Amino acid sequence: MDNIKTKDLLKIKHLLGIKGMCREDLELILKTSASFKQILDTPNKKVAALKGITVVNMFFENSTRTKLSFEMAEKRLSADVVNFAASSSSLKKGETLIDTARNIEAMKIDMVVMRHSTPGAHKMLLDNLDSVIINAGDGAHEHPTQAILDLMTIDEKIPDLRGKRVTLVGDIIHSRVAMSNIHALQLYGAKVQLCGPATLIPKGIEKLGVEVTYDLEEAIKNSDVMNILRIQLERHVGPSFPSLREYHNFWGITNEKLSKAKNDILILHPGPMNRGVEIDDDVADGDHQVILEQVLNGVASRMAILYLLSANIGGIK
Amino acid sequence: MINNIQLNKSNFDELSKSCVIKNGTIIDPHNEKEYLSDIKIINGIISEINESITTGPDDLIIDAKGKYISPGFMDMHVHLREPGYEQAETLITGSNAAMSGGFTRLALMPNTTPCVDNIFVYNDICRRTENLLVNIHQIPAVTVGREGKSLVEMAELNDNGALAFSDDGDGIQSSEAMKGALQYSGMFNVPILVHEEDKTFLDGVMNESFVSTELGMSGIPNIAESSMIARDIEISRYVDGYPHFQHISTQESVKLIREAKKEGLKVSSEVTPHHFSLTDEKVKTFSTDYKMNPPLRTQEDVDEILKGLQDGTIDVIASDHAPHTPEKKNVEFDYAPFGVLGLETLFSVGVTYLVNTNVLSLVEYLKKITINPRKILNLDYDLINVGKMAELTIFDISSEWKVDRRKLLSKSLNTCYHDETLDGQVQVVINNSKIYKR
Numbered sequence: 001m002d003n004i005k006t007k008d009l010l011k012i013k014h015l016l017g018i019k020g021m022c023r024e025d026l027e028l029i030l031k032t033s034a035s036f037k038q039i040l041d042t043p044n045k046k047v048a049a050l051k052g053i054t055v056v057n058m059f060f061e062n063s064t065r066t067k068l069s070f071e072m073a074e075k076r077l078s079a080d081v082v083n084f085a086a087s088s089s090s091l092k093k094g095e096t097l098i099d100t101a102r103n104i105e106a107m108k109i110d111m112v113v114m115r116h117s118t119p120g121a122h123k124m125l126l127d128n129l130d131s132v133i134i135n136a137g138d139g140a141h142e143h144p145t146q147a148i149l150d151l152m153t154i155d156e157k158i159p160d161l162r163g164k165r166v167t168l169v170g171d172i173i174h175s176r177v178a179m180s181n182i183h184a185l186q187l188y189g190a191k192v193q194l195c196g197p198a199t200l201i202p203k204g205i206e207k208l209g210v211e212v213t214y215d216l217e218e219a220i221k222n223s224d225v226m227n228i229l230r231i232q233l234e235r236h237v238g239p240s241f242p243s244l245r246e247y248h249n250f251w252g253i254t255n256e257k258l259s260k261a262k263n264d265i266l267i268l269h270p271g272p273m274n275r276g277v278e279i280d281d282d283v284a285d286g287d288h289q290v291i292l293e294q295v296l297n298g299v300a301s302r303m304a305i306l307y308l309l310s311a312n313i314g315g316i317k
Numbered sequence: 318m319i320n321n322i323q324l325n326k327s328n329f330d331e332l333s334k335s336c337v338i339k340n341g342t343i344i345d346p347h348n349e350k351e352y353l354s355d356i357k358i359i360n361g362i363i364s365e366i367n368e369s370i371t372t373g374p375d376d377l378i379i380d381a382k383g384k385y386i387s388p389g390f391m392d393m394h395v396h397l398r399e400p401g402y403e404q405a406e407t408l409i410t411g412s413n414a415a416m417s418g419g420f421t422r423l424a425l426m427p428n429t430t431p432c433v434d435n436i437f438v439y440n441d442i443c444r445r446t447e448n449l450l451v452n453i454h455q456i457p458a459v460t461v462g463r464e465g466k467s468l469v470e471m472a473e474l475n476d477n478g479a480l481a482f483s484d485d486g487d488g489i490q491s492s493e494a495m496k497g498a499l500q501y502s503g504m505f506n507v508p509i510l511v512h513e514e515d516k517t518f519l520d521g522v523m524n525e526s527f528v529s530t531e532l533g534m535s536g537i538p539n540i541a542e543s544s545m546i547a548r549d550i551e552i553s554r555y556v557d558g559y560p561h562f563q564h565i566s567t568q569e570s571v572k573l574i575r576e577a578k579k580e581g582l583k584v585s586s587e588v589t590p591h592h593f594s595l596t597d598e599k600v601k602t603f604s605t606d607y608k609m610n611p612p613l614r615t616q617e618d619v620d621e622i623l624k625g626l627q628d629g630t631i632d633v634i635a636s637d638h639a640p641h642t643p644e645k646k647n648v649e650f651d652y653a654p655f656g657v658l659g660l661e662t663l664f665s666v667g668v669t670y671l672v673n674t675n676v677l678s679l680v681e682y683l684k685k686i687t688i689n690p691r692k693i694l695n696l697d698y699d700l701i702n703v704g705k706m707a708e709l710t711i712f713d714i715s716s717e718w719k720v721d722r723r724k725l726l727s728k729s730l731n732t733c734y735h736d737e738t739l740d741g742q743v744q745v746v747i748n749n750s751k752i753y754k755r
């Protein structure tokens with residue numbers, strides 16, 4: 001616990017996205033995450049760091065995993081947790097996001113974790129609330145806590161990412177994970193490569209300094225890390241996507257394809273997985289994957305983020 | 318109407334029986350002349366244009382020293398929201414905004430509720446806009462309900478003064494409907510004003526570009542506009558109709574229209590101030606004031622539009638004035654309606670971004686907001702003559718002003734130039750024996 005009671009402060013006051021963050025902030029978050037991860041290994045698993053602090057999880061879009069992970073992190077920090085889900089919300093009755101958020105804030109809360117389908121929705125909270133805001137995903141824009149837990153997982157295995165090639169595979173265009181991952185990995189000096197069908201690669205993304213390839217076999221050969229993005233089954237088949245069968249044949253990760261990879265390649269997946277589509281069973285349960293480590297790191301890093309940002313409660317915007 | 322009586326008050330006065338504009342510089346885009354002169358107006362009609370007109374005790378004297386006197390501006394692309402969405406704008410608040418922007422003449426788009434797709438709604442709007450300073454030309458829809466299927470009763474509407482037809486707000490998806498519209502309207506020589514957009518692409522909320530990629534927003538690609546322009550150029554050549562392309566926004570559109578004009582086809586086009594002065598980088602603020610359709614594009618598109626304005630590919634600058642209430646705009650970007658205000662900033666944005674940057678001379682600029690829209694709509698465009706109705710706008714090119722959304726006369730606030738300092742300001746507008754003074 002000693003190294004958690006640091007006097008170090010993040011430069012950011014809210015976590016809206018990785019874009020614009022500095023490496024020092026990411027390093028401080030990862031260092032703090034490592035300490036919390038140790039606590040999660042102790043029998044008690046709980047600290048009093050956010051005692052008396054109220055956190056609201058506002059989820060305007062389904063996300064069982066991210067919500068569970070945040071809630072777990074908040075409870076491990078002894079925060080008071082309130083959940084607000086869109087299905088039970090008044091938004092459907094025509095109340096605006098701003099009114100809803102102001103109403104909740106009027107009940108004296110300190111931090112808001114929000115998932116929303118519209119890019120930039122968090123900016124509206126920032127402009128209208130005094131609480132600390134944490135983005136749990138805004139459309140296909142940013143999902144910073146996912147990028148941080150991915151980075152933590154990679155960093156544990158590959159402490160110096162400079163010059164290493166990390167490939168994001170699959171549906172880049174609809175992914176809320178991709179953009180945040182690219183920014184975080186680049187801050188750590190990694191070469192980022194994107195691989196998937198051309199119809200799922202968004203326009204002009206090379207301008208971010210990433211490599212783009214449609215050839216998975218090529219990408220498997222030259223990658224140190226592969227992050228396999230989820231194919232959203234309900235979304236795709238149509239003009240940009242022939243079939244899951246074809247997707248699996250050409251961009252699904254199988255052990256056979258992985259036989260050409262570097263020996264120590266790491267396989268990540270943000271979950272939930274579509275086994276047999278973007279990833280095969282034998283890979284999802286195989287030696288290279290760190291998927292359950294990601295889940296544990298998700299809780300540890302969200303604890304770190306909540307804890308570090310709690311320094312801004314009641315204060316500076 | 319009980320509500321909004323204050324807001325709906327017209328901001329003009331009756332012009333005195335006799336009035337003299339002294340010491341101004343007349344700028345006449347039709348005759349490409351610029352000269353110091355006084356103008357005498359009796360009963361609303363220009364009675365004398367002379368270097369020094371002596372005034373009597375009963376004359377209203379308007380001092381225009383250091384200012385320009387131009388034919389009244391015309392905006393051929395405006396949404397005044399009446400009937401159906403009067404919370405955002407009415408015919409009266411909209412015409413107040415128009416006067417304040419220097420306009421004496423507007424063409425209104427028909428996407429109201431009910432839609433202007435028959436003689437009865439059309440006549441009702443004509444009746445409601447009698448006796449204003451601003452002449453209002455209601456443009457009827459091309460197709461019934463703007464559904465892109467069957468044509469409205471164009472011949473009857475044309476007989477009753479309709480100058481053109483438009484399904485603006487939506488592109489006409491059916492090629493057969495567009496062919497019919499161009500062919501039928503071609504009989505009486507009026508244009509179809511076309512909002513070009515292929516809706517079979519996925520719905521987007523901003524330009525599809527590197528910026529939409531960075532923001533994770535769904536995009537509207539350039540080809541959603543340009544492919545339809547290409548189609549309609551082909552159709553118009555085939556049936557001998559006249560498409561006027563509204564609010565063009567892409568470099569590809571400019572190039573297609575330039576080629577069509579070179580070939581001698583009867584086509585024309587307009588651009589909005591926001592499409593030549595702003596780019597999609599603005600969306601990074603997430604402000605819904607930058608959400609409009611067509612969306613703000615890239616700098617390369619803006620550059621080609623500026624070339625198109627210079628070489629005459631783009632004939633007209635029109636505002637696409639599209640008021641929305643704060644309640645509708647102050648929501649998440651995905652949920653906000655498309656559209657921005659334009660009437661009160663158009664002239665100054667043009668001065669700031671075209672004239673003062675030497676893209677266009679003042680007289681070339683004025684052509685695009687005075688005589689060109691009138692030519693396209695078959696209206697009189699040789700206005701500064703003795704015997705003509707005085708339809709004049711007096712402006713100061715050197716004064717600058719800061720846009721404050723709360724001070725605009727429009728009923729809505731959704732300008733994308735809030736807090737920006739612009740050059741050039743309208744001082745006085747005269748039309749229909751009425752006068753508006755800032």
Ligand SMILES: [Zn+2]
Pocket residue numbers: 485486487512563564610611
């Ligand atoms: Zn339109």
